[in-house]
Amino acid sequence: MTKSTPEVRPARPSTKTTAPAERSRHRAESAKTASPLSRFTASLPGSGRRAAVVATACAVLIGVGAAGQASEPTAPATSATGAESAATAADTESKVAFEKILVSAMPAPASVSVSAQSSDEQPSEPAEEKAAEAPAAAPAPAPAAAPEPAPAPAPPVAVDDPAAAQAYAASQLGNYGWAADQMQCLGTLWTKESDWKTTATNPSSGAYGVVQSLPAEKMASAGADYRTNFRTQINWGLNYVKERYGSPCDALNFHYANNWY
Secondary structure (H helix, E strand, C coil): CCCCCCCCCCCCCCCCCCCHHHHHHHHHCCCCCCCHHHHHHHCCCHHHHHHHHHHHHHHHHHHHHHHHHHCCCCCCCCCHHHHHHHHHHHHHHHHHHHHHHHHHHCCCCCCCCCCCCCCCCCCCCCHHHHHHHCCCCCCCCCCCCCCCCCCCCCCCCCCCCHHHHHHHHHHHHHHHCCCCCHHHHHHHHHHHHHCCCCCCECCCCCCECCCCECCHHHHHHCCCCCCCCHHHHHHHHHHHHHHHCCCHHHHHHHHHHHCCC
């Protein structure tokens, strides 16, 4: 029994070569048309180009993710054909979103520059609000009441004090050059006339006061209070005795002879 061995044929070299027409077809193909993204990024400066590319890539990724979420099937299980259809729709939507992003990323027309308002400037407030915020004017003070007139001074009251009147007369004798013994004659004279009372009045003649002046107004030359002040009356009486009789004793003697002086 003989053992058969399989016959191994040597491999032949491949004779398949690229046809000249196919090579010429690749060489004849024109350069691919530049995409809107490449045109947009080419128009930007270096730093702006990189920022635009990054922003666009982020927007595309977000759009693809959103499209993928929107295309996820609601049923727990889907067929392979449904998955391919969803992927195709997502791809289409991502391309549309990408084109929209490119359009929106195109440089906007130059905007008119507006200078910022100074922080010191405050917006004008309505006149009504300003009027409401203004403090109310203080009411005018009431006119001060006119001061009440001062009460009229009470009229002086005459005081009859014979002892005080005699003491005052004795103290004034020296001013007229009289000795102290003249006081005895003066005391007798004016006791007969008025008892040394300030308000003594003669009912028949109207003579008044300690010295019985007639009329009483004669004593006004010695002071306006001649009706109430025995000192004023005595000052006038001593001067009268001095001028008319020379001394109190001489005046008393005349009184004895005439019952008046």
